[in-house]
Amino acid sequence: MERLQKMLAHAGVASRRKSEQLILDGKVRVNGKVVKELGTKVSQSDTIEVEGVQLEKEQKVYYLLYKPRGVISAVSDDKNRKVVTDFFDDIDKRIYPVGRLDYDTSGLLLMTNDGEFANILTHPKFEIDKTYVARLKGIPTKEDLQKLERGIKLEDGMTAPAKVKLLSGDKKTGKAIVQITIHEGRNRQVRRMFDAIGFPVQKLSREQFAFLTLKGLNAGESRELTAHEVKLLRVMAETGKRH
Numbered sequence: 001m002e003r004l005q006k007m008l009a010h011a012g013v014a015s016r017r018k019s020e021q022l023i024l025d026g027k028v029r030v031n032g033k034v035v036k037e038l039g040t041k042v043s044q045s046d047t048i049e050v051e052g053v054q055l056e057k058e059q060k061v062y063y064l065l066y067k068p069r070g071v072i073s074a075v076s077d078d079k080n081r082k083v084v085t086d087f088f089d090d091i092d093k094r095i096y097p098v099g100r101l102d103y104d105t106s107g108l109l110l111m112t113n114d115g116e117f118a119n120i121l122t123h124p125k126f127e128i129d130k131t132y133v134a135r136l137k138g139i140p141t142k143e144d145l146q147k148l149e150r151g152i153k154l155e156d157g158m159t160a161p162a163k164v165k166l167l168s169g170d171k172k173t174g175k176a177i178v179q180i181t182i183h184e185g186r187n188r189q190v191r192r193m194f195d196a197i198g199f200p201v202q203k204l205s206r207e208q209f210a211f212l213t214l215k216g217l218n219a220g221e222s223r224e225l226t227a228h229e230v231k232l233l234r235v236m237a238e239t240g241k242r243h
C-alpha cells in the first residue's frame, strides 16, 4: 500500500506536488469514487483514474541477482555506498530486494516490484529453505554442528533445526567450509548461529533460495525469473513447501 499522491507521481502523472493538487481538485478517482484525502492509501489492485483516464499498472518484474560482497540490500544509502538497485540502472521499474543479505554477504537475492510477492516470500510462516556456504575460523566437530541441527539458543530465541554439512576442513590454515540450510530469516542469523558454537564466520554466501541457484551467474550479474519459477514460488508459499 502506498499514498495516492506517491503512486500518481511514480506512475508519471505529475510531480508529487502537482499530484496532490489534482487530488485536492477532485480530479482523481479510486475504484470509481472521487478521493480528495491526501493520505489515502492505495495498492496496485485499486483502479485509479486521473481526469477520467485510467492509470497504467506497472508491469511486474522478478529478478535473481548474484549480490557481491560490499553492497547494501536497499534501494538507497545515506552514506552513498553501493546498493543492489545499482545493478539495475537500465530498468525503469521501481524494484527492491526481497528480504536482505548483509553488506558482507554475497549470493542469491531476489528483486521485484511486486509487493505482494515480496511479502509472502519474507513472511515468517513461509518457511522457505535458504542454503548458505560459510568459511569458518576453526574446524567444528560433528558434535558442534549437531547443536545447530537441533536448534540453538540465540538472544532472540531458539533457532529451528538446520541442515548442516562440513564440506572441508583444513588443519594447516585452521579454517572450515560448511554448508547450512535454514528456513528462518532473522537478522544476521547464520553468523550468529556459528558465533554461538564458537566458530566465527569469515565469509558467507547464499547459494540457494528454494529451488533457485546462482548457476550461470557471476557476482554482480542478474537474470529474470521465468514465469514458471515465479508461479512455483507462489505455489510453495500457498502449500507450505520449502524447496
Ligand code: URA
Binding pocket: 100, 101, 102, 103, 105, 187, 188, 189, 190, 191, 192, 204
Ligand atoms: N545470515 C547472515 O548472517 N547473514 C546474511 O546475510 C544472511 C543470513
